[in-house]
Amino acid sequence: MSSQAAPKTCKVITAETIAKKLLLEVKETLAKIQETGSSAPTLVAFLANEDPAAIKYAEWSKKTCEENGFNFELRIVDKDLLEEDIMKANEDDAVDGIIVYYPIFPKNPTHDKYVQETVDLSKDVEGLRHSYLHNMYHNIRFLDAPENKKKSILPCTPLAVVKILEHLQIYNPILAYGNRLFGKTITVINRSEVNGRPLAALLANDGATVYSVDITGVQLFTRGQGIKKPRHQVEEKEGWGLEQCLPLSDVIIGGVPAESYKVPTELIRDGAVCINFSSFKNFDGDAVKEKASIYVPSVGKVTIAILLRNLVRLVANRPSKETLDKSTIQARTEAFADD
Numbered sequence: 017m018s019s020q021a022a023p024k025t026c027k028v029i030t031a032e033t034i035a036k037k038l039l040l041e042v043k044e045t046l047a048k049i050q051e052t053g054s055s056a057p058t059l060v061a062f063l064a065n066e067d068p069a070a071i072k073y074a075e076w077s078k079k080t081c082e083e084n085g086f087n088f089e090l091r092i093v094d095k096d097l098l099e100e101d102i103m104k105a106n107e108d109d110a111v112d113g114i115i116v117y118y119p120i121f122p123k124n125p126t127h128d129k130y131v132q133e134t135v136d137l138s139k140d141v142e143g144l145r146h147s148y149l150h151n152m153y154h155n156i157r158f159l160d161a162p163e164n165k166k167k168s169i170l171p172c173t174p175l176a177v178v179k180i181l182e183h184l185q186i187y188n189p190i191l192a193y194g195n196r197l198f199g200k201t202i203t204v205i206n207r208s209e210v211n212g213r214p215l216a217a218l219l220a221n222d223g224a225t226v227y228s229v230d231i232t233g234v235q236l237f238t239r240g241q242g243i244k245k246p247r248h249q250v251e252e253k254e255g256w257g258l259e260q261c262l263p264l265s266d267v268i269i270g271g272v273p274a275e276s277y278k279v280p281t282e283l284i285r286d287g288a289v290c291i292n293f294s295s296f297k298n299f300d301g302d303a304v305k306e307k308a309s310i311y312v313p314s315v316g317k318v319t320i321a322i323l324l325r326n327l328v329r330l331v332a333n334r335p336s337k338e339t340l341d342k343s344t345i346q347a348r349t350e351a352f353a354d355d
């Protein structure tokens with residue numbers, strides 16, 4: 017007689033469930049802030065590279081936009097004409113948000129930074145302009161202190177991971193807002209400027225002890241002992257690697273862009289939460305389920321939901337027209353009161 021395998025205790029949570037919840041909120045917020053009769057917001061996407069991941073991302077974004085009543089327009093452009101084309105979109109009142117797929121000049125990251133700065137602040141749906149990044153690293157939530165009417169924009173993938181951790185109740189609602197990851201240890205494998213480093217900073221700003229791992233080594237991001245500091249600080253962990261970080265981690269986040277890369281399952285703490293944001297599967301799917309309490313195999317759908325959430329926020333942040341009455345402004349402020 018064959019013995020039955022023990023039931024798996026690991027819960028696999030798909031991005032879809034979380035994305036659906038966020039998209040509902042986005043629709044409600046849009047309805048609250050829009051004047052009756054105003055047209056659907058338009059997102060313009062610039063594709064100036066041949067990256068298959070960017071092409072896929074554009075296709076999924078188009079689908080999600082259209083399913084949720086937003087307009088999405090893909091503009092395939094020449095690298096050399098990109099700056100001009102972005103400037104035209106900046107001026108065009110029919111364009112509410114702009115996304116540019118990176119990398120465009122992989123051998124010259126400075127040039128990609130320059131392109132990022134070309135997008136108008138009021139249309140930067142990914143929050144990649146320096147003022148948004150500065151606010152994020154400095155734990156500043158508003159663009160217009162002290163009025164505090166205009167919410168800052170956070171980059172989509174890092175914010176998607178934060179929203180997933182909130183959904184999984186890793187954020188502890190008993191603690192004060194802004195401190196809800198106090199006591200949690202998190203490893204983020206990837207320290208790129210668009211994903212891993214902002215993610216480590218956001219998590220540490222919310223109170224976590226974060227090990228940020230890249231091929232150059234490990235850095236520790238924290239708000240200091242007792243999270244007394246207002247924003248995170250960074251220290252090098254000389255000689256550290258995954259061997260030291262993973263056994264200490266309540267949450268492990270993988271973002272390594274390589275098919276062959278796998279997080280060593282034997283180092284994962286029993287009951288850890290494992291989340292993968294890479295286009296490749298960073299966890300050995302079968303083995304990780306023997307160790308993890310929760311496994312989130314991909315986050316892309318949540319990233320796109322955040323893209324739309326950011327687009328609605330850009331609309332809400334726009335200077336009020338004369339026709340806009342006080343109650344609309346109040347609704348715009350309250351619509352994003354939770355973060």
Ligand SMILES: NC(=O)C1=CN([C@@H]2O[C@H](COP(=O)(O)OP(=O)(O)OC[C@H]3O[C@@H](n4cnc5c(N)ncnc54)[C@H](O)[C@@H]3O)[C@@H](O)[C@H]2O)C=CC1
Binds near residue numbers: 206294
């Ligand atoms: N699901 C989503 O929403 C999104 C997924 N992605 C995917 O995430 C992945 C990463 O994207 P980017 O950060 O833009 O890539 P990137 O190439 O800019 O950065 C990857 C980083 O990982 C580091 N790395 C490589 N091998 C490593 C290793 N063995 N251990 C530790 N660090 C290592 C690199 O040194 C680099 O800093 C890609 O697969 C990309 O397609 C990107 C954006 C959104």
Ligand SMILES: Nc1nc(=O)c2c([nH]1)NC[C@@H]1CN(c3ccc(C(=O)N[C@@H](CCC(=O)O)C(=O)O)cc3)C=[N+]21
Binds near residue numbers: 116172295314315
């Ligand atoms: N300015 C800019 N912002 C980006 O966010 C950006 C970019 N440029 N350039 C290209 C990369 C790539 N990227 C992905 C987004 C979603 C999935 C994704 O949704 N993956 C699926 C899994 C794979 C599948 O279903 O085939 C998922 O997570 O469900 C992957 C990759 C965003 N990128």
